[in-house]
Amino acid sequence: MTARVLGWDFPPNRVNDLERGLLATAKELGVPDTPDAIINWLSNISWNAKELDILSTHLTIGETYFFREKPGLDVFQKQVIPEIIKERRGKDQYLRIWCAGCCTGEEPYTLAIILKEMIPDINNWKITILATDINRNFLKKAQSGVYGQWSFRETSQDIKSKYFTMAAGRNWEINQEIKKMITFSLLNLADDLYPSALTNTQNHDVVFCRNVLMYFTPEQIKLVAKRFNQSLVENGCLITSVVELNDHYFSDFATCSFGEGIYYRKSGRRTEVGNSDPLTKLVSKSRSAKTASPRSKTKPVATLPARLATIPIDAALSKKPLLGTLELKKLFEKGQYHQCVGHCQLLLSNTPSDVEVLNILVKSYANMGNLAEAKRWGEILLSMDGAKADSYYLLATVLMEENMPAKAESLLKRGLYLNPHHLLSHFLMGSIATRENKSKIAAKHFQNVIELLSSFHENDIVPGSEGLTAGRIKEIVASLHSL
Numbered sequence: 001m002t003a004r005v006l007g008w009d010f011p012p013n014r015v016n017d018l019e020r021g022l023l024a025t026a027k028e029l030g031v032p033d034t035p036d037a038i039i040n041w042l043s044n045i046s047w048n049a050k051e052l053d054i055l056s057t058h059l060t061i062g063e064t065y066f067f068r069e070k071p072g073l074d075v076f077q078k079q080v081i082p083e084i085i086k087e088r089r090g091k092d093q094y095l096r097i098w099c100a101g102c103c104t105g106e107e108p109y110t111l112a113i114i115l116k117e118m119i120p121d122i123n124n125w126k127i128t129i130l131a132t133d134i135n136r137n138f139l140k141k142a143q144s145g146v147y148g149q150w151s152f153r154e155t156s157q158d159i160k161s162k163y164f165t166m167a168a169g170r171n172w173e174i175n176q177e178i179k180k181m182i183t184f185s186l187l188n189l190a191d192d193l194y195p196s197a198l199t200n201t202q203n204h205d206v207v208f209c210r211n212v213l214m215y216f217t218p219e220q221i222k223l224v225a226k227r228f229n230q231s232l233v234e235n236g237c238l239i240t241s242v243v244e245l246n247d248h249y250f251s252d253f254a255t256c257s258f259g260e261g262i263y264y265r266k267s268g269r270r271t272e273v274g275n276s277d278p279l280t281k282l283v284s285k286s287r288s289a290k291t292a293s294p295r296s297k298t299k300p301v302a303t304l305p306a307r308l309a310t311i312p313i314d315a316a317l318s319k320k321p322l323l324g325t326l327e328l329k330k331l332f333e334k335g336q337y338h339q340c341v342g343h344c345q346l347l348l349s350n351t352p353s354d355v356e357v358l359n360i361l362v363k364s365y366a367n368m369g370n371l372a373e374a375k376r377w378g379e380i381l382l383s384m385d386g387a388k389a390d391s392y393y394l395l396a397t398v399l400m401e402e403n404m405p406a407k408a409e410s411l412l413k414r415g416l417y418l419n420p421h422h423l424l425s426h427f428l429m430g431s432i433a434t435r436e437n438k439s440k441i442a443a444k445h446f447q448n449v450i451e452l453l454s455s456f457h458e459n460d461i462v463p464g465s466e467g468l469t470a471g472r473i474k475e476i477v478a479s480l481h482s483l
């Protein structure tokens with residue numbers, strides 16, 4: 001059971017922990033403390049979101065500290081980040097980092113401090129550091145940013161005095177400028193909610209997942225590895241701890257080394273999630289099956305609709321018959337984004353203001369991780385007469401990938417003006433407000449989402465949501481709302 005729903009393996013030497021965790025969960029859920037009641041509870045339990053949530057707070061291991069395991073941090077600081085910065089400096093200055101299994105926050109804060117130390121013009125960069133964990137109590141501590149001495153066992157005095165201030169009870173609090181670089185969020189890695197725009201888990205440059213998968217079953221490690229692969233841009237890197245390195249599990253990645261560190265890099269091959277769950281298939285089909293290289297130099301094609309006629313069309317493509325919108329959508333659903341881009345350009349050279357084609361073009365660029373082109377075409381799309389709330393939402397998701405919540409919010413407001421019932425716009429507004437600690441605004445938008453979902457059955461797929469069911473979106477709202 002724990003393997004399926006939480007990913008974890010419980011070898012014989014940890015069975016006592018499992019028993020303790022289950023008993024504590026039963027107690028918290030109000031199950032009477034008698035063997036019969038507990039056996040009855042265990043045989044009938046469905047492991048809904050609330051039950052899993054409680055179980056995870058009792059079973060997860062919260063061992064972590066700042067600047068843990070130098071080899072992995074060196075890979076990040078001396079190899080991976082300099083490479084990306086060199087490539088994007090002066091062009092599209094953004095970085096997307098996901099720290100999965102972030103525990104009480106020491107690891108993502110360490111990454112933020114490293115970036116602050118190494119990028120002199122950091123304010124000119126849009127930096128996303130998403131930090132997720134399954135244990136909401138850990139996340140609450142992470143959000144408070146207050147730590148005791150033990151968390152600093154590998155931290156130099158210089159760094160400590162530069163980025164922390166003394167707090168009550170011999171504790172230290174992380175400075176605001178570092179704190180605000182991180183977005184904490186609840187996410188179960190054994191769940192199929194990633195990669196997805198809704199959980200902001202797509203198009204990452206680096207995924208850090210250290211000392212988490214060592215507790216997972218081999219089957220779950222393989223599934224998580226595939227999903228991480230899909231959550232990364234081409235050439236993106238996965239950094240695990242040394243003990244978790246295992247090429248067998250990470251066979252979709254190229255194994256690389258730097259100094260004493262070994263890490264995984266997403267290579268050109270496409271991966272499929274080997275899971276029969278239809279939801280997983282839908283999610284992977286719509287947004288994550290990337291086939292193209294976002295860091296490859298895609299030729300800029302136009303800046304304004306008026307210039308559409310001058311798009312340089314691929315010669316081979318221009319000889320092919322024009323696709324209809326339905327065929328174009330099928331191509332998109334198959335994840336053939338490069339081809340989609342070519343066909344969209346061809347179609348747009350005939351009908352420059354075709355909103356549907358523009359929509360597919362923006363989504364294709366976004367799914368290729370080419371956010372600059374996605375943004376540029378998104379703006380063109382919004383300048384068209386037929387642009388709807390969907391188009392505003394689409395561009396807002398692209399802006400969120402570049403960590404531009406204020407701009408995303410203003411687009412969402414414009415979209416909601418056109419269609420006050422646009423469910424996904426309310427969802428994203430609620431997520432942005434949660435992240436900015438504006439709980440009243442978040443509550444209002446999430447309330448709208450729940451109301452709009454009432455016209456769906458639990459298992460209905462919500463349009464535009466990358467294959468998520470109404471029931472699933474309710475669960476995400478509940479978890480965001482209670483953080």
Ligand SMILES: C[S@@+](CC[C@H](N)C(=O)[O-])C[C@H]1O[C@@H](n2cnc3c(N)ncnc32)[C@H](O)[C@@H]1O
Pocket residue numbers: 006007060061062063064065068100101102103104107132133134135138187188189190209210211212
């Ligand atoms: C030992 S800590 C590692 C923290 C940090 N990454 C580090 O290396 O210092 C393991 C973390 O993984 C989290 N975790 C365990 N299972 C998880 C799951 N299924 N989904 C998300 N997080 C999980 C735990 O809650 C815990 O915070």
